[in-house]
Amino acid sequence: MSQDESITLYNWILQxxxxxxxxxxxxLIAPHIKLFFQPRxxxxxxxxxxxxxxxxxxxxGAYVTAIDFAPYMIDLARQEAARLGxxxxxxxxDVLSHPLPAEEFDLVVFLGNTVSDFSLQSFRRLSYKVKDALKPNKQFIIHYIDGLYSFIQGNYPKESIQQETPIRITRCFKGYLPETGAYIDVYKNEASGEVYEYTSYLYTPPLVRLAINESFKFEQSxxxxxxxxxxxxxKQ
Ligand SMILES: C[S@@+](CC[C@H](N)C(=O)[O-])C[C@H]1O[C@@H](n2cnc3c(N)ncnc32)[C@H](O)[C@@H]1O
Known part of the structure; x- marks a missing residue:
């Protein structure tokens, strides 16, 4: 995708x-995931x-179903699938509303720190959906970044230039909402004036383990x- 002015800021972030x-x-992650499924x-x-x-x-060798709500992402995925056969x-x-078949999957993965796109309530709801879709005694694997890490280290800049050319794109930390653990960054396309508010949620390891519903047993980190x-x- 070219980085011309027509790309929305949301799609730009997704790049x-x-x-x-x-x-x-x-x-990096493949050797760890490999232990939890078999071919077919x-x-x-x-x-x-x-x-x-x-x-x-x-x-x-796995049979894979993959869900994402961003048309831009799924378009790229399907183009790549066609290229690869x-x-x-x-x-x-939307993974929160899309119906999933009962006890169909041998493994569910939720990777790339995507949990930070979900409020605590949404993540918990998702964990119930995953429980229903997984076969008994099968794994749900979550990869995430400790959201407090950068803040504690003091290396989360309040403002930054995300891209200089061909268009200047800036990011500015707007605020933190303690009641939900949400923090908001505002991205701005300085050429077109487009502004996009990106809300993320802070998760730490204990919070991930508390948020997930009781039908899952924590195995390892x-x-x-x-x-x-x-x-x-x-899944128990
Ligand atoms: C951080 S990216 C990670 C993508 C991929 N898992 C990876 O590691 O490369 C998060 C993705 O989650 C998708 N997403 C966020 N909330 C979603 C939802 N409720 N339903 C479906 N997709 C969602 C976004 O569109 C985006 O593609």
Whole structure:
């Protein structure tokens, strides 16, 4: 996708998640995910973005269903699937409302710190949907960044230039809402004046484990980088 003026700021933010840009992340996380499924297993990739993990899972022999609500992401994913001859079932839908088949999946993954797009209530709701969609004794794997890490280290700048050319895009921290744990960044396209408010939610490892519903048992946490974790939960 070219970075011309027609791209919306939301899509511009999502550009970080193209398959080529996610190659390093896939390489980092793949050995940990590999332990939790077999060839021919059915795997659900929640909030798949452009599908980097979905394609890797399929490459390992899994049958993959992948859901994301951003048309831009699913379009890129389907283009890549056509290019690769992939059979991943990419679905454009909101994971909170899209009906999932009961006890269908051998593994559900929710990666790339996507939990920070979900309020605590939404994440909990999602965890109930995942419970219903998973087969018994199967895993739900969540990868996330400790949202407090950058703040505590003092390296979360209040303002930054995200891109200088071809268009200057800036980011400004607008505020934090303690009652929901939400913090808001405002992105601005300085050429067109377009403004996009991006709301994220702060999660820390204990909060992720508290938020998930009781039908999951916490199995283990893998420290992927000093500030990011891969938590493995098993359906009871
Ligand atoms: C941080 S990106 C991660 C993408 C991918 N998992 C990866 O690691 O490359 C988060 C993705 O979640 C999607 N998303 C956020 N909330 C969603 C929802 N309620 N339903 C479906 N997709 C959602 C966004 O469109 C975006 O593509």
């Amino acid at each position: 970080e998640f193209t398959t080529s840009r996610r190659a390093e992340f896939v390489n 297993d059915h795997v659900l990739d929640l909030c798949c973005g452009t599908g980097p993990i979905s394609f890797w899972l399929e490459g390992q 992939s059979a991943v079932n990419f679905v454009q839908a 893998i420290v992927l980088t000093p500030r990011s974790f891969v938590d493995v939960f098993v």
